[in-house]
Amino acid sequence: MRLLRLELAGFGPYRGRFEIDFAAFEADGVYLIAGPTGAGKSTILDAVCFALYGSAPRYDERAHLRSDLAGPDEATWVELDVQLGDRVLRVRRSPEYERPKQRGSGTTREKAQATLLERTPSGWEAVATTAKEVGHEVARLVGLTKDEFLQVTLLAQGGFAEFLGASSDERKALLERLFGTGSMRRLRELALADGKALGAQRAELEQRRDDRVARVRSLIGPGDDDEEAPADDGAADERSLAALEGILTERLEAASAAAVAATAAEREAREARDAARALAERIARRDGAVAAVAALEAASDAIAADRERLADADRVAEAAAEVDRWTRADRRAQRAATALEAATAVLPESLEPERAAVEREREAALDDVARASETTRFERELPQLEHAADEAERDARAAEEAVDAARRERAEHPEARDALVRAREDAATRAAGTEPARAALEAAEARLEARERADRLVEHEREASAEAGRTAAAQHAAADALQRLQAARVAGMAGELASALVAGEPCPVCGALEHPSPHAPGGDIVTADDVADAIAASEAALAAATAANETLAALERERASLEAIAGAADRDALAAALDAARAAQRACIDAAAERERLGRELEQHDERSRELDGRIAELERVVGERRSAAASAATRLADARARVREALGEHPDARSMLHAASTRRDALEQWLEADAERARAAAEQEEAAADGRAALERLGIADREALAAMRLEPAERLALRERIRAHDDELASARGVLAQPELQGLPETAPDVAPLEAALVEAEAASALAARAEATAQTRLDHAAADLDDARQAIRSLADGAEHAATVRALADALDGRNELRQDIETYVLAARLGTIIEAANLRLGAMTDGRFALLHDEGTAYRGKASGLGIQVLDAHTGRARTTKSLSGGETFLASLALALGLADVVQAEAGGISLETLFVDEGFGSLDQDSLEAALATLDALRAGGRSVGVISHVQQMQERIPWRIRVVPVPGGGSRIEVAASDSPGRAQETALRAG
Template identity: 35%
Template sequence: MRLHRLHITAFGPFGGAQEVDFDDLSAAGLFLLHGPTGAGKTSVLDAVCFALYGSVPGARQGGSLRSDHAPAATRTEVKLELTVAGRRLEVTRQPPWERPKKRGTGTTTEKAQSWLREYHAPGGSWKDLSRSHQEIGEEITQLLGMSREQFCQVVLLPQGDFARFLRADAEARGKLLGRLFDTRRFAAVEQRLAERRRLAETEVRAGDGELLADAHRMQQAAGDLVELPLPDLAPGDPGLAGAVLEWAAVARSTARERYAIAHCAQRATESAQAAADRVLGEAREVARLQHRFAEARQRAARLEDRAGAHREAQQRMERARKAEAVAPALHLRETADAEHRRAAGAEARARALLPGAFADAGPTGLAAAARKAAEELGALESARRAERRLTELARERQELDREERADDDVLQDAEQWLADWEGTRAALQTRIESAQEAATRAEQLAVQRDPAQARLAAARLRDQLAGDTEDAQARVLAAREGAADARTHWLDLKEQRLKGIAAELAAGLVDGDACAVCGATEHPAPARKVDGHIDQRAEDTALTAYQRADERRAEAERRLGVVREALAAATAEAGDAPTDLLAEQAEELGRRHAEARGAASGLHAATEALRRAEHEHRRRLTAHQDAAVRGASRTARREALTRQTASLEGELAQARGSAGSVAERAAELERGVSTLTEAADAARVAADTAQRLKDADARLADAAFRAGFDTPQAAADALLDDAAHRELQRRLDAWQQEEAAVRAVLAEEETAAAAHLPAADVRTAEQSAATAARRMREAASARDAAARRCTELDRLARRADASVRRLGPLREEYERVARLASLAAGTSADNERRMRLESYVLAARLEQVAAAATARLQRMSAGRYTLVHSDDRTGRGRSGLGLHVVDAWTGRERDTATLSGGETFFASLALALGLADVVTDEAGGVRLDTLFIDEGFGSLDDQTLDEVLDVLDSLRERDRSVGIVSHVADLRRRVHAQLEVVKGRSGSVVRQRGGG
């Protein structure tokens, strides 16, 4: 990377436009950037960093980049032209800035802008590449191969940082090297291993917890069976699995022994119970037989007492069997008598309805009279149809009259409504037009109302922000005054400290050690601190106070800019009109808009009313036309009905005779035919049933005589119904069964023999059997409990064994991951130097940096000093990032913190240059043709300064240039190419002098 040209406008202390030609400065290979304190030397380097990365180095971020000396209308801009990776680029950056409005008063904020262009050599022109901040940043970072932090350490070599690096501890060095070499992936590996260790440990502990839970379940299942206690180990303790399995084996073997004992006891109680059950069974059998014999004797006595009643029942059953032969004749006679009574009653009722002429007529005469009346009824069927048609014609004439009256009403109503139609339609059209005009006015007023309300809101916000702006301006003024006072105080203290710096240096002098300023080993008259001496701590405190005050000033200015921007936006929208006037205008527009919307709301109702009226007009007109057509057709229909009516009335007059109508005549004939037919049928049925009754009486008398009964009534009394017959038969059968059962029991030999034995003692036998059964149940319960205990212990033991086998690979994984994590974290005993993985990688990088720095340090120190990396432990801490210096004069190795001021300078310079080489190689070997070295030359004597300049001058090899940032006066004589920064009341300016 080579810098060509830098343009600065309104940036930092530079109020106007400044240009730096690095090509002219680099021609000499070594150039000087100098100027008084606070002139802006570092701001030139800040501009380079801002052009490349869009931000300044970390220690100076957060403040405003715009110059306080710049005119209000001048935009802050930094433009850098450089060559990187064989491409000539131009980067332009404009940070956000607050400028006056082009119209009206106040200010507005412009957004940040960036441009990237590339020079096209064949065409001799610049080509635009991008205007995106993100794209430009990614392109520059990719081309340079390093981040902003790396660039600031490698290209802008801050000597103070490396002096602190030499004196820092391992942790501070690790932070710096970690930022430069991006070793976050190794820290991520450490973290990942630690997480895996925690996860594996959690899983192992969880598995051990389950194993212990199963062990406690086994202890609970075993009860007091095992005297050996559970192992007193916690989850994760080594040997837990073996101890649990060993205890489980003891519990299982003891449980099986108890089960064998319980099984033997159960077998003994089963034998005792079987013997007691046999004795009880024999006693119960003897008692049963004795009871059976006594019961049979009692039953025989009861049969003897009921013998007379049994003989009577047998005789009653015999008479009932004889009477069953007469039962069909009795049933036939009862049926015939019932039928005859019903037929005689029906005949009497039918003859009561006949005229007197047919009172004594037989069935034949009644049937002939019915046939004659039916013939006359058939002759009236045609007249009945004509009479029904005449009734229908009368109804049709009535319907025509009703329709005529309805059509007359329709015609009259339609004619009256149609007469008013034109006036109704005109009124509705007027309503619609009025509502449409109101809707148009409402839309126009809505367009005016919304901007008016927006202007009113903006005016109210404008009034509020005006007061906020005044408050913010007061705070900014107070913050600026405070920052200026703090800066003045700090500069005063710094100047006082510089005047008394000799006393500070003298305080560290030791007889025999070389002075850091003059190199003498004798110190006859060292400077003494005077009253009111300002030390480094007081200066740092004042600097910190100034930085805090400056941060408060920047924050107050930022807040003022935000308030001003909001005020400008509100003023631009609201204008200069008073808020009260805008409120009245908005209220008036709102009222007029509401009135117009109210008037326009009737548009839909008026439109619907017109639509309904037009529909009604069409309906009324159609109804009027249809009523007129129906009237014409009714006239023809009425004439036809009149002709049909006259013809039918002549025909009916002949058919009616003396009756009022044909229907009445036909009804009289129908009633007569029905009455005569029913009477004839009833007379025939009565004659038939009388004959069947006589035949049934003769058959019954003959059947009773043959069955042995004197009269039919005697046979009827001997009959039994089904229920009585079944009951009598049941009693006879029960007697026979009981008699047979008693004889069988009394004839049994075993029963008779048992009756002669003493009474059986069943109660004693039952008590003995119950005792034996209880003992057997207790033994079975004990055996079952022992079996369940064995089963449960076996199940839990298998589960514990499976858990142990499952946890085996997991425990091995945990031990392996734990060893790796401890080794990577530096806590393992195998890691003798307690070096973390990231520290190990950084130690390798530090070793490379020390080797690259030694090549230049030996030349600067005339071969006296060599930088070496040390991985020795310091105290109880960890090792890996130690840095020592070897003094060739004494042959001793000591810590870099013991170097003097001048030695520290060229050691830190050599370290910075070595770090630049290593980081450059790490970034992909990007060539850095332009380097800057910041301060620190004031602590060198003439000889050392010459040696340092020779080393820097050697960097010009292969067209490399080095810029020295310093205010040491002696360098102005030694370095001819110079860039001077001169400060003034209107801002700083740059003056350039080439090496020629």
């Protein structure tokens, strides 16, 4: 995997948008990421990790991924282009974060978003569009988890330097953090938990077996013959369980036999009682039937009278309809005659009560009602016509007034337009100086900023000068001390060799076995370690002096550049010039705004003039229309008033005229209707009387009064019929009961059933007691069977799982460190991986140290509870002996740490399926190296880019900035935040910088 391009905005300390083209570094291979501590160098790697995996190792993405400096309208996002083999992908992510609302107070939540695109010949095509899909695709395509990616991409020497000098237990903790062996720890914990759970399970099985056997023994208890259960002489087995089950089975068989005998005795007692009860019931039925027949025969005379009355009522019912119609016709004729008399009383006295004359008078009255209705309508319309005429006159006058007002307003427009034109031309003249004023303001701001920065650098320059003097003196002192120690070391070498001579052993210089005149040792012996420490101190002093001189020179160059920009003026003069430039620019900006405003007002003024011209023409047309409408309304009102006066005649108003006509019409129509009803009622009365007399003659009844005496209502006839039928049915039923064969020849008195009932109750009680005893025995056997089955299952499970339990306990002990190596599973796995990593690290370390140093994996057993198999020693080829890693110098420790980090990266890549990573980052630590070690480290990094690999080095060491041509510089911004600058140099000491910042 190769990083091609990174673009970010509103992320961490970076408020704006920044872009880094990693592809531009491929020619050099190694590039530098430099900047002050805390500026945001590592945030670049956080952005890469967030783009790929949706989270950053050093951030809580919801709280800190978004820059605190970003404004409400500024978004937060990261976009990364990567190459995987022949495929080029682009992943873009934005985290979920709270931002201030653009309007109002409070905050609003921006949801997390993610997209994954692939570059094709036709452009970028979407691969995934949700955060979940993007995470799945990235993990599948990259082939590394986030932790693995960080391990093999970001080589942090700090953790490995700590790792080298740690104790076994501390090294184990660091290995667990670096390599993530939580799964092994969980495996050990699971094994221990399984062993514990299996022990508890076996204890539970034993307890369950004992509980079930105890419950079966309690069910047995003493029997009828005081038989006790077998004694409990230890752990139960299959034979003892079978003996318990046999006792319960025998007791059930005895109870079943007793229950069968009791049931037979109960059956015999019930049969005797049922036979006596049946005989008594037949005798009672016979006696009841005899009494019923006697009672029914006594009521026969009354039933015969009812039969005769029902027959008369059925006969007269045939003529009831004709007689009822005759009666109704008489009543209708009487009502019609009365109504005609009342209608005749309200007719006019001059009108004869004859139908033809009344009909002619009614037609005349209808015409009068029609004329009165029309006159009423005209009279109701008069107020509306008057209102319409008044409204039309008011509308006409209002239109005339509107025309006059519009004409007056239009007459004032030319003079107002001339004033607007003059004001706009004046504002345009003043706004013409905007661009020169802006340029003058920028120049004034630059001069003031340069003056302030130059003034601040004066104190820093004095401090740097003092530091340069101090470090130079320290460097000279360290050089002098080294020279003195080296001379003393040479002078005392003979005495040191002589003090080590032993009689009979060869001299290391000449090989002689005799030492007749050894050199006397000096007073103070200077060892090789003393000289090495002095060399290190001298080199450190030289590096400090060089750094101090470079810092002083950089400050002097920067202040000279700033002085050239600021000029000779002091800060107060430059601040006053800046205020004047701001005021001039503000005046030009205000004039431009005024010019635009006046231009809009002039356009609005001309538009208003055009609107007034159109409005005047429209109002003149409306005046003509409304004058014509007012004249028409006045004419309609005059015509309506004339028609109403003509129609009323002698009536005061249309309402009284309509009332008189309607009253006369209603009286005439009422008489005509009453006369017609009287004729219809008389005809119907004559026809109904004839039918009624014929019906009476047919039945032989004298008159309507005789028929009324014989009539019964339908409900009364139905009740009589039901009573007669019920009497007949009851008499037949009683006589049928007496004729039944089973009631013939019965004794006079019924048998006594009470003694038989008592015998049955006693037999039922005995049978129930025997049944309960049988059920109890069966229940005990059933319960015991379940308990016995459970106990047998527990016994079999204990026997089957004995070997498995022993195996699990042995495995748990081995994984927990109770083994010959005294290593738990985590330590064992870590020791194996440590050995692999040390082998890979030695390939790098040997090259960086010219074969002098190699790391050794100490697999010896540790004591006092410490982790075994995690020891590391260093083999020094100069001495041929292994020694502790704490004896390494600072530069040697850095080289060993770098070798371990590179070894870890190689191992993780191999374990991840041979994934190729063409982009690596190496963290801080180069400041501890001397010149030769630095050269060796750089050579190793240079070797890493073989085959096209790109290596990013994170460091603030000046020598690194001089040696590495391409670099990414993180620069703090005044007021907070940082910016990213990408610098390229053709040779050390000469660089051309380009800040790739946007937004």
